[in-house]
Amino acid sequence: MQTNSYARAPRFDFRKSLPFWLIVPTIVVLLAIQVYPALYTAWLSLQERTPEGWKFVGTNNFTRLFSTALFKESIGHTIIFLVGYSALTLILAFIIALLLKRNVLFSGFYLTLLFVPWIIADIIAGLVFRLLVAPEYGLLSGILQNPNLFPPNGLSVLTAARPDPWIGNFPFPPSPAMVFLILAATWRALPFVTLLILAALQTVPGEVLESARIDGAGGWQINRYITIPLILPAMVVALFNLTLGGMNGVGMVFSLTGGGPGTTTYVLSFLLYNIGWTQLAFGRAAALALLIAIVNWILIFSVLRITRVNERSR
Amino acid sequence: MRLISHRSQRGLESSLVSIALIIVCILVIVPILTTVIISFKKQADITRKPPVLFPCDTETSKLDWSACRWATEGYERVLVPKPSDKALLGFELTGKMFKIYIPNTIFYATVTSFIVAFLASLSGFAFSRYKFRGHNALMAGIMAVTGVPLLTNLLALYQMGIILRKTLPFYNDRLFLVFTYIGFFLPISVWIVKGFFDAIPRDLEESALIDGCTPLGALARIVMPLAMPGLASVFLMTFIGVWNEFIVAYLLVNKNEYKPAMFGLYDFLSQNIINLQVIAAACLLIAAPIIILFLFTRRTFFKAMVEGAVKG
Numbered sequence: 227m228q229t230n231s232y233a234r235a236p237r238f239d240f241r242k243s244l245p246f247w248l249i250v251p252t253i254v255v256l257l258a259i260q261v262y263p264a265l266y267t268a269w270l271s272l273q274e275r276t277p278e279g280w281k282f283v284g285t286n287n288f289t290r291l292f293s294t295a296l297f298k299e300s301i302g303h304t305i306i307f308l309v310g311y312s313a314l315t316l317i318l319a320f321i322i323a324l325l326l327k328r329n330v331l332f333s334g335f336y337l338t339l340l341f342v343p344w345i346i347a348d349i350i351a352g353l354v355f356r357l358l359v360a361p362e363y364g365l366l367s368g369i370l371q372n373p374n375l376f377p378p379n380g381l382s383v384l385t386a387a388r389p390d391p392w393i394g395n396f397p398f399p400p401s402p403a404m405v406f407l408i409l410a411a412t413w414r415a416l417p418f419v420t421l422l423i424l425a426a427l428q429t430v431p432g433e434v435l436e437s438a439r440i441d442g443a444g445g446w447q448i449n450r451y452i453t454i455p456l457i458l459p460a461m462v463v464a465l466f467n468l469t470l471g472g473m474n475g476v477g478m479v480f481s482l483t484g485g486g487p488g489t490t491t492y493v494l495s496f497l498l499y500n501i502g503w504t505q506l507a508f509g510r511a512a513a514l515a516l517l518i519a520i521v522n523w524i525l526i527f528s529v530l531r532i533t534r535v536n537e538r539s540r
Numbered sequence: 541m542r543l544i545s546h547r548s549q550r551g552l553e554s555s556l557v558s559i560a561l562i563i564v565c566i567l568v569i570v571p572i573l574t575t576v577i578i579s580f581k582k583q584a585d586i587t588r589k590p591p592v593l594f595p596c597d598t599e600t601s602k603l604d605w606s607a608c609r610w611a612t613e614g615y616e617r618v619l620v621p622k623p624s625d626k627a628l629l630g631f632e633l634t635g636k637m638f639k640i641y642i643p644n645t646i647f648y649a650t651v652t653s654f655i656v657a658f659l660a661s662l663s664g665f666a667f668s669r670y671k672f673r674g675h676n677a678l679m680a681g682i683m684a685v686t687g688v689p690l691l692t693n694l695l696a697l698y699q700m701g702i703i704l705r706k707t708l709p710f711y712n713d714r715l716f717l718v719f720t721y722i723g724f725f726l727p728i729s730v731w732i733v734k735g736f737f738d739a740i741p742r743d744l745e746e747s748a749l750i751d752g753c754t755p756l757g758a759l760a761r762i763v764m765p766l767a768m769p770g771l772a773s774v775f776l777m778t779f780i781g782v783w784n785e786f787i788v789a790y791l792l793v794n795k796n797e798y799k800p801a802m803f804g805l806y807d808f809l810s811q812n813i814i815n816l817q818v819i820a821a822a823c824l825l826i827a828a829p830i831i832i833l834f835l836f837t838r839r840t841f842f843k844a845m846v847e848g849a850v851k852g
Binding site: 244245246248249251252253255256258259260261262263264266267270322325326328330331332333336338339340341342343345346347348349350353354355357358360362363364365367368371413416418421470473474476477480481495498499502503508511512515516518519522523525526530 | 558562578587588589590662663667672682683685689694724755805
C-alpha cells in the first residue's frame with residue numbers, strides 16, 4: 227500500500243548477501259509445495275497411466291475431458307453457482323454495509339456477530355445447512371415437504387430431481403440443491419464482503435455526500451451516482467475474492483450435497499476431485515486442474531490491472 | 541422548532557437502522573442457533589415426522605416450556621466420557637475427537653502459523669527494506685503462485701506423498717502435511733507482512749544501525765516488535781485457516797492417528813446419517829474454540845483480512 231518504500235535508496239551499506247539469505251527459505255518452500263507441483267500437474271496433463279508407468283498421450287486428456295457430458299454440465303453449474311452467489315453476496319453486503327456505516331449504537335457488536343459464519347469452516351457451514359434440509363428429519367424439511375406449499379409432492383432439497391432446462395442443456399433453472407448451496411455459500415461469504423465494502427464506504431468523504439444532499443439528490447441517486455462509483459474498486463476486489471473462493475473451494479459441496487442429487491451440484495472443483503480421486507484418472511484430472519488454474523490467473527491479473535493494486539504496492 | 545424535528549428524525553432513522561441490523565443479525569445467526577437446538581435433542585425427537593423445532597410439545601399443548609426434553613446425548617456420543625480416578629473432574633474424554641483429532645489440529649495449526657509468521661517476516665523484511673535484482677519479479681511470482689488452485693497442487697502433492705512414503709525412511713504424514721500447509725499459507729503472508737513492514741518508518745532502524753546494530757539485530761529488536769500486531773494477525777489468519785482446512789488433510793493423510801478435526805468430522809457425517817444431534821454437537825465442539833479465539837482477537841484479525849484481500 228505504501229508508496230515510500232523505494233522512494234529513497236538505502237543509505238547504509240548492507241551486506242549484499244543478507245536479503246538473499248532472508249528470502250531463500252521462503253523460495254525453497256514455495257518451489258517445493260507450489261511451483262514444482264504445479265509444473266508436475268502440467269506434465270501430468272499430457273500423460274496417461276499404463277501398467278508400465280506414465281505414457282505421453284499429447285492432448286488426449288484434454289480432448290477426452292471436453293467430450294465428457296459431465297464436464298460441460300459442471301461448467302454450467304459453476305457459472306450458475308458463481309453468478310448466483312456473487313450477485314447475492316454483493317447486493318446483501320452492500321445493504322448491510324450501508325446500515326453498519328450509520329454507526330448506530332452497538333454497530334461493533336453487530337459486525338462481530340455477523341462475522342461468525344466466516345470464521346466457521348466451510349465444511350461445518352455445509353453441515354449446518356445440511357441439518358436444516360436433511361431428508362425427512364431436517365428442520366426445514368417439514369415445511370418444504372408439505373405438498374400444499376410445494377405441489378405436487380413437496381420439495382426435498384437433497385433428493386429433488388433436476389428441473390427441465392429452459393435453454394438446451396444449460397442447467398437453468400438450477401436444482402433446489404444448487405439454490406441451497408448458493409444460499410449456504412452466500413451466508414458464509416457475506417461477512418467478509420460486508421467488511422470490505424464497509425471499509426471502502428468509510429473512505430467516501432462525508433462532505434461530498436452532504437453537498438449532493440443539499441443539491442437535492444435523493445438517497446438512491448446518491449448511491450447510484452456517488453457512493454457506488456467511489457467504492458467500485460472495493461466491489462471489484464470483493465467480486466474477485468468471491469469468484470476465486472467459489473471456484474476453488476470444495477468443502478461446502480462435500481459436506482452439504484456431495485455433488486448430488488445425481489450430478490446437479492457438480493461444480494468444476496468437485497468434478498476435479500471426482501475424476502482424480504474417485505475415478506483415479508490423474509491425467510484427465512490434471513488437464514482440468516490446469517484449465518482451472520489458467521482461469522484463475524486470468525482473473526488475478528485482470529483484477530490487478532483494473533484496481534492497479536500492483537502500482538500502489540510497489 | 542426546526543432543530544428539534546431534525547433531531548427526532550435522526551433518532552427515528554437511527555432506531556430504524558438498529559432494527560434492520562438486529563433483524564439481519566438474527567437471520568444470520570439462525571442456522572447456528574438451530575444447530576445448537578438440534579445438538580441438545582434426543583434421538584427420538586430428531587427422527588420425528590414432521591420435524592419440530594423445539595422438543596417441547598406434550599399431548600395437550602404444542603409448546604410447553606416446562607416439558608422440554610433436552611438431552612446431552614449428542615455431546616456424549618462425540619466425547620464418550622468414561623469415569624476415571626486419575627482425571628481432574630472424575631471422568632475422562634475417550635472420544636476420538638478429543639483424544640486424537642483436535643490435538644492434531646492444534647498441533648498442525650500452531651506449528652504452521654509459527655513457521656509461516658517467521659518465514660514471512662524474514663522475507664517480508666528483505667522485500668520491504670532492500671532493492672535487489674529480480675525484486676519485483678519475485679514479488680509478482682509469489683502473487684502468481686497464490687493463483688494456483690489448491691486441488692491443482694494437491695494432485696501432484698498426493699503423488700509426491702505416495703513416492704516419499706516409499707523412499708524416505710523418516711517420512712511421516714504429519715511432517716508432510718505441515719510442510720504443505722506452510723507452502724499454501726506463506727505467499728499471501730509474505731505480501732501482508734511486507735505491507736506492515738513498509739508502514740514502519742526507517743529512521744529508528746537507521747539510528748540503530750549507526751549505533752552499531754546489525755541489520756538482523758535491527759529486524760529482531762526494532763522492526764519485529766513494532767510490526768508485532770501485523771505478525772500476530774498473520775499468525776491468527778494462518779491458525780484459523782489451518783484449523784478450518786479440510787481437503788488437504790483429507791487427501792494427504794491416511795492414518796487415523798494423524799487426522800485433524802475436520803477430517804474426523806467428515807467421518808462422523810458418514811457414520812451418523814440419521815443421528816443429526818451427534819453431527820450438530822461435533823460441529824459446535826470443533827467450531828467453538830475458533831469462534832472464541834476470534835471474539836478475543838477480532839481487531840487484529842480484521843486488519844490482516846482487509847490487507848490480504850486487497851493484496852491478493
